[in-house]
Amino acid sequence: MLLGVFAVSLFAQNKKKFKFGIRGGVSTTEITADQLLVTNAEDMDRLQLGIQEANYGYHFGLFAQARAGSFFIQPEVLFNSNSVDFKVVDLTVNQTVPDILNEKYQYLDIPVMIGFKLFNTIRLQGGPVGHVYLNNSSQLFDIEGYEEEFEQFTYGYQAGVGIDFWKFVIDVKYEGNFNNFGNHIVIDGQSYEFNQSPTRLVASVGIAF
Numbered sequence: 001m002l003l004g005v006f007a008v009s010l011f012a013q014n015k016k017k018f019k020f021g022i023r024g025g026v027s028t029t030e031i032t033a034d035q036l037l038v039t040n041a042e043d044m045d046r047l048q049l050g051i052q053e054a055n056y057g058y059h060f061g062l063f064a065q066a067r068a069g070s071f072f073i074q075p076e077v078l079f080n081s082n083s084v085d086f087k088v089v090d091l092t093v094n095q096t097v098p099d100i101l102n103e104k105y106q107y108l109d110i111p112v113m114i115g116f117k118l119f120n121t122i123r124l125q126g127g128p129v130g131h132v133y134l135n136n137s138s139q140l141f142d143i144e145g146y147e148e149e150f151e152q153f154t155y156g157y158q159a160g161v162g163i164d165f166w167k168f169v170i171d172v173k174y175e176g177n178f179n180n181f182g183n184h185i186v187i188d189g190q191s192y193e194f195n196q197s198p199t200r201l202v203a204s205v206g207i208a209f
Contacts, residue, residue: 017067023169023206024060029082030201031181033194038187047143048089049185049192052100057082059109063169063206072123074113074162080131081106086140101139108132111158111173126159129175145188154179158202169206175199 031054038047061078082105087098110132115125131154140146160173176199183193 018065019169019208020062020064021167021169021206021208022061023063023076023078023204024058025171025202025204027057027059027080027082027175027200027202029054029057029084030199031084031194031196033181033196036182036185036192036194038190038192041188045091047187048091048098050087050098051181051194052085052087052098054198055083055085057200059202059204061109065164065169065208067117070116070118072115072117072125074123074125076109076111076113078109078111079106079134080109088140088143099142101142103136103138103140105136106134108134113158113162113171113173117164121164123162123164123171125162125171125173126157128155129158130155131177140185143187147186147189148184149186149191150184151179156197160202167208169208171202171204171206173202175202 031051033051035048035050037045038049040046057080059078059080063074063076065072065074084103086101088101089095089098109129111129112127113125114127115123117123133150133152156175156177158173158175160171162171177197179197180193181198185192
């Protein structure tokens with residue numbers, strides 16, 4: 001992150017190769033996780049917890065872009081909100097239709113894209129992304145004994161392509177993360193997480209000042 005701040009400050013001395021602005025967009029989350037089996041104190045099956053659907057998310061915030069020849073760096077600071085629907089089956093009452101419980105998450109995303117610009121328009125890019133936990137609201141608290149332990153900072157990577165046209169900055173990026181999904185879930189003091197980390201497809205449009 002400090003590298004991005006330093007590079008932008010350095011390149012900003014040449015205003016023709018520096019721009020900043022606002023941007024926003026949507027994202028889709030891909031989670032192919034199996035179901036979690038929650039047991040009680042007697043080690044008897046109590047709940048079956050799975051993912052019903054990962055919903056579309058949205059983001060908005062600020063970006064800056066600095067160039068040195070064909071090389072560029074593009075840090076961003078974005079408010080990101082997304083949600084997931086969980087299906088919960090109570091195994092103690094022979095439940096046949098699962099309850100669908102929703103959980104919403106808000107993070108401050110800080111991606112730093114580095115890459116090369118082709119034909120003065122097309123960008124090939126990749127770099128790290130940090131996620132700072134802000135807040136969440138969850139219907140999973142309907143489950144008896146449910147608690148949350150969100151990590152305050154997680155990180156991953158993004159890679160993709162971008163197009164600069166007039167004052168518009170368009171990006172489509174693939175995102176991978178290094179933390180398994182659901183690692184904040186705690187039921188009766190026992191931590192649970194799904195066996196895969198979430199990936200996202202992120203599309204956004206910005207306009208430079």
